[in-house]
Amino acid sequence: MKVAERVAVIGAGAMGEAFIRGLLRGGFVNREQLVATDKSNERRAHVEQSYGILVTLDNAEALRTADTAVVAVKPQNIVEALRELAPAVEPQRHLIISIAAGVPTSTIERRLPPGTPVVRAMPNIAALVGQAATALCKGTFAQDAHLQRALGIFEAIGRAVVVGEALMDAVTGLSGSGPAYAYLMIEALADGGVAAGLSREAAMFLAAQTLAGAARMVLDTGRHPAELRNWVTSPAGTTAAGLTVLESRGVRGALMEAVLAGTRRSRELGEAGLQHPAASGSGGA
Ligand SMILES: NC(=O)C1=CN([C@@H]2O[C@H](COP(=O)(O)OP(=O)(O)OC[C@H]3O[C@@H](n4cnc5c(N)ncnc54)[C@H](O)[C@@H]3O)[C@@H](O)[C@H]2O)C=CC1
Ligand SMILES: O=C(O)[C@@H]1CCC=N1
Numbered sequence: 001m002k003v004a005e006r007v008a009v010i011g012a013g014a015m016g017e018a019f020i021r022g023l024l025r026g027g028f029v030n031r032e033q034l035v036a037t038d039k040s041n042e043r044r045a046h047v048e049q050s051y052g053i054l055v056t057l058d059n060a061e062a063l064r065t066a067d068t069a070v071v072a073v074k075p076q077n078i079v080e081a082l083r084e085l086a087p088a089v090e091p092q093r094h095l096i097i098s099i100a101a102g103v104p105t106s107t108i109e110r111r112l113p114p115g116t117p118v119v120r121a122m123p124n125i126a127a128l129v130g131q132a133a134t135a136l137c138k139g140t141f142a143q144d145a146h147l148q149r150a151l152g153i154f155e156a157i158g159r160a161v162v163v164g165e166a167l168m169d170a171v172t173g174l175s176g177s178g179p180a181y182a183y184l185m186i187e188a189l190a191d192g193g194v195a196a197g198l199s200r201e202a203a204m205f206l207a208a209q210t211l212a213g214a215a216r217m218v219l220d221t222g223r224h225p226a227e228l229r230n231w232v233t234s235p236a237g238t239t240a241a242g243l244t245v246l247e248s249r250g251v252r253g254a255l256m257e258a259v260l261a262g263t264r265r266s267r268e269l270g271e272a273g274l275q276h277p278a279a280s281g282s283g284g285a
Helices: 014-025 041-051 059-064 075-088 105-110 125-129 144-158 165-178 178-195 200-221 223-231 239-246 250-271
Strands: 007-010 034-037 054-055 070-073 096-097 118-122 132-138 156-161
Touching: 007 014, 007 096, 014 034, 014 041, 014 125, 014 144, 014 165, 034 041, 034 059, 041 054, 054 059, 059 075, 059 239, 070 132, 070 144, 070 239, 096 105, 118 144, 118 165, 125 132, 125 239, 132 144, 132 165, 144 156, 165 178, 165 239, 165 250, 200 223
Parallel strands: 007 034, 007 070, 034 054, 070 096, 096 118, 132 156
Antiparallel strands: 118 132
């Protein structure tokens, strides 16, 4: 879907930059349709030089030139960012999308003019290469048209699903943080390959392409991963030997615990004082 509007990316850190690159990369927006802000001089200079888009320190000024804002600051900075955006928000015109882990739509709505449409989303860093997995939900005042506008943006940087807001912390623990778990696995598999005699370069390529190919098969065939695993596992073969080690070391349980720990942490980030208007003074949690 084409994004035929102007998008303000508020906070051009790791995720804000992934957004900018992902949107430009697919040709879904041109440079003139993007504006970015950041508090850091270095980040502003980097984004301006790398992508040739308009960059400013002034969040309200950026929003006045845009229809949609993607707020990509840390949860600890969202109160400050919303305070800066609020004077420029026109509820009939603007859609405010937050990608902050844990922060509920109600917390965001309380800091913006009454009736402001808000969408909460959890993408992941693979936005950088147009392969993000995103889940999103709408706030109290967002209509279906706003959700469609947000979906257009997230489908430009990967694939997206709509979920109930109560599940957003679970999404954060799974697919928000998930790329980091995959990178750890790729690194460890490559280390194993090097230990077995492969060059570092060959091992890294083989490990990454193996995870990408395995994931592609799950997505394309719709088969259960256990069934696909059986296709790989020959009787008395190499895979059975490897799987025996992974199961005996509890890798399955460790991954499940990792997702649950991320889910709990997301909840904590949302609960750490952000809900209370009194916390709006200096960046909240
Ligand atoms: N890094 C990731 O893979 C993902 C991050 N997120 C969420 O995205 C948000 C950003 O995370 P990262 O990019 O990792 O953090 P980051 O620290 O790399 O980027 C945040 C940027 O916001 C800027 N900033 C702080 N206050 C600001 C303000 N008032 N106005 C404008 N800019 C301001 C900072 O200077 C920084 O460059 C977080 O809320 C996080 O939960 C969501 C999905 C994935
Ligand atoms: O680590 C974090 O808190 C953020 C949210 C999801 C991925 N990175």
